[in-house]
Amino acid sequence: MADVWYVGVDQVPESLAVLLNGHDRARRRRIVREADRSRFLAAWVLARIVLGERLDRDPAALEFDRTCRHCGDRSHGKPVVGTAGAGLDFSVSHTGGLAVVAVSDRPVGVDVEDTTAGAQPPAAALTERERETCPGYAGFARLWTRKEAVLKAAGKGLAVHPGRIELRGTTLLALPEELGRPEDYALFDLPLPAPYVGALAVLGPGPSPSVRNGADRVGDAARVRPV
Numbered sequence: 141m142a143d144v145w146y147v148g149v150d151q152v153p154e155s156l157a158v159l160l161n162g163h164d165r166a167r168r169r170r171i172v173r174e175a176d177r178s179r180f181l182a183a184w185v186l187a188r189i190v191l192g193e194r195l196d197r198d199p200a201a202l203e204f205d206r207t208c209r210h211c212g213d214r215s216h217g218k219p220v221v222g223t224a225g226a227g228l229d230f231s232v233s234h235t236g237g238l239a240v241v242a243v244s245d246r247p248v249g250v251d252v253e254d255t256t257a258g259a260q261p262p263a264a265a266l267t268e269r270e271r272e273t274c275p276g277y278a279g280f281a282r283l284w285t286r287k288e289a290v291l292k293a294a295g296k297g298l299a300v301h302p303g304r305i306e307l308r309g310t311t312l313l314a315l316p317e318e319l320g321r322p323e324d325y326a327l328f329d330l331p332l333p334a335p336y337v338g339a340l341a342v343l344g345p346g347p348s349p350s351v352r353n354g355a356d357r358v359g360d361a362a363r364v365r366p367v
């Protein structure tokens with residue numbers, strides 16, 4: 141079972157930066173654009189709140205390991221909760237004005253895109269068959285989130301080229317061997333506020349995820365920890 145939480149970036153006050161630890165703050169300081177710094181704050185405040193609730197821990201005390209499963213570098217891999225989070229996986233995604241966090245007792249990956257972004261799709265991200273069946277940026281964004289969710293569930297990220305995954309809707313038709321077998325994954329589109337689309341991938345069978353707005357949780361945390 142997976143829980144997905146989302147929050148508007150502008151609903152997370154700066155005062156909640158007190159929840160971040162020294163490592164988070166140092167990462168945030170290195171982010172050049174202010175909009176990206178705000179997205180980072182929203183995503184990691186939400187992640188700490190929902191993980192703290194699930195683990196019955198102080199959100200500010202959680203530690204994360206970011207060792208890359210591809211090259212072993214300790215700074216840029218899929219984050220996992222330290223010893224307090226044994227048996228729990230989570231995934232973070234942020235774009236435009238939205239931050240999303242998925243939590244599950246199975247390996248999980250979430251990805252969101254803004255359908256109004258209209259960026260040029262990365263070369264060869266879609267197979268020829270997929271390009272024919274999903275015209276326009278919104279169609280591309282939908283497919284892209286499904287592929288990236290799978291890559292994030294596997295902990296690989298874009299170290300594996302998304303063009304090596306083939307989909308029909310949320311059904312995986314082909315998967316590179318290093319990601320396992322298509323039938324190992326459950327893939328869901330997420331009901332998110334427009335103009336955002338998102339997808340969730342979970343390793344193993346399971347019911348549809350619950351998808352909730354985390355604004356109340358964030359509001360509660362801001363009241364408990366005033367500046």
Ligand SMILES: CC(C)(COP(=O)(O)OP(=O)(O)OC[C@H]1O[C@@H](n2cnc3c(N)ncnc32)[C@H](O)[C@@H]1OP(=O)(O)O)[C@@H](O)C(=O)NCCC(=O)NCCS
Nearest residue numbers: 210211216217218219232233234251292295296297298299
């Ligand atoms: C991580 C990645 C998938 C992000 O995609 P994106 O659409 O730009 O951003 P999203 O907002 O959806 O996701 C970002 C979050 O994914 C998480 N993440 C990072 N690496 C990840 C991985 N390998 N697997 C799953 N999640 C990962 C992080 O929590 C990150 O948030 P943060 O930077 O605030 O900590 C992509 O940038 C990537 O794969 N980068 C690494 C590429 C790589 O591994 N190269 C080879 C290294 S040896």
